[in-house]
Every structure is written in structure tokens, then in C-alpha cells.
Amino acid sequence: MSKETEQGKKSGLGKLVIVILVIAVGFFLAWRTGLVSKIQDVEAMQLFFKSFGVWGYLVFILVYIAACVFMLPGSMLTIIAGIAFGPVLGGVLSLLGAAFGATAAFLVAKYVARSMIEDKIGQNQMFKKIDDGVEKNGTSFLILTRLVPVFPFSFQNYAYGLTKIKLSTYFIVSVICMAPGAFIYAYMAGEIVTNGFSAGLLVKFAGAGIILFLISLIPKYIAKKKGISMDELK
Secondary structure, three states, rough: HHHHHHHHHHHHHHHHHHHHHHHHHHHHHHHOOOOOHHOOOOHHHHHHHHOOOHHHHHHHHHHHHHHHHOOOOOOOHHHHHHHHHHHHHHHHHHHHHHHHHHHHHHHHHHHHHHHHHHHHHHOOHHHHHHHHHHHHHHHHHHHHHOOOOOHHHHHHHHHHHOOOHHHHHHHHHHHHHHHHHHHHHHHHHHHHHHOOOOOHHHHHHHHHHHHHHHHHHHHHHHHHHHHOOOEEEE
């Protein structure tokens, strides 16, 4: 075994140990502060973030980033953002949290724990489809999978870190594609809490439905133009 190979393995092992320690500390702090149970309680989460005052914005974004890195569902956090911070600000914060969280997972896969993640998902059929899709269609495939939930969001974040997609491209496309959903879900949640159910809310729901429908046409256009079969991705 060459010295370079041995040093590479030691370096990879060192990074892996650091990742494990960070995850362990994160889970320990979440458990000690009661954050794990609070995530499952919308009202408790609302009070939790408000207790930090202005710093609650940063805390929320950090919690969202942690949820992405640890592959926890973030949709509930988007709804909580709309309730805790209001429709518009909640949308902004949830979008920032989702974008930075997705990027954090991407960076972990690309630079920090690449070997470990390759061993974990390298032979996975979903990863192979993503890797082949990027190889053949580049950014178009990223846009398609961000707009259509063919693959789990958390899985995508790590999988794309192992592909040839550039960090800047990944971040920009993710922000643009996630923005409609983040604002719509946060806005609707905030509206229900603020104004309750009304005729006006039904009109807004209808408007949101139309927007989501129009957005859903984009992936179909991309798939048709690139000759991608959506059935083969499932």
C-alpha cells in the first residue's frame, strides 16, 4: 500500500470521526433541550422560536439545516415558519433554511464524508438514476427532480453531492425550484392561523393550486424536450 493511499485513508477516517462526533453532539443537544419533542408539536415550536426574540430567525434556519443534514422531514418546519413568523417572513426563512440545509448535505457528500456516502448509496438504484440523469442531461435533470418529487428531498441532497453538478449551480437551481412551494405552504399556514378559514382563503387556495399546476408543467416540458421518461425514474 502506498503512502498516499494510507494517508488518504487516515484523512478519510479522520473526517468520518468528526462527522460522527458532530452528529452525536447534535442529537445530544436536541435531546437535552427538548427540541426532538418540540419538532413534533407545532405550538411548542412556535413558542420555542419566539423565546429567542430576533435570534429566533437564525435558530430556525439552523434547525432547518440540521433537519436536512440528518434527513428529517422539513415540510412541517415550513408550516411552522408560516405560523411562527407570519406568511411572508415564514416563507423567506423556510426557503433559506431549506436552501442552506440542502447545500450543507451536498457539501458533506462531496467533501466531508464522500467515501462513506458512496459506500452507503453508491449501488442504490435511485442514486444510479440521478447520476445517469446528470451525466446525460446536466442541470435540466436537477431542475426536473427538484420540481417533481420523484426522489426523496433528503436523498437528493446527498446524491447530488456525488455527481458532477457544481455547487453554485446546485444552490441556485435549488433556491429557484424550492421557492414556490416554500412560500405557498408557509403563506397558507400563516393565513389560516391569522385569519382562519374564509371565502378569501378559498380563493387564495385556488390561486395557489393554479400556480402549482403551472409549475408542474415545467418538468413535463423538460422531460419531453430531453426525451426523459418519467416512468423510468419511479
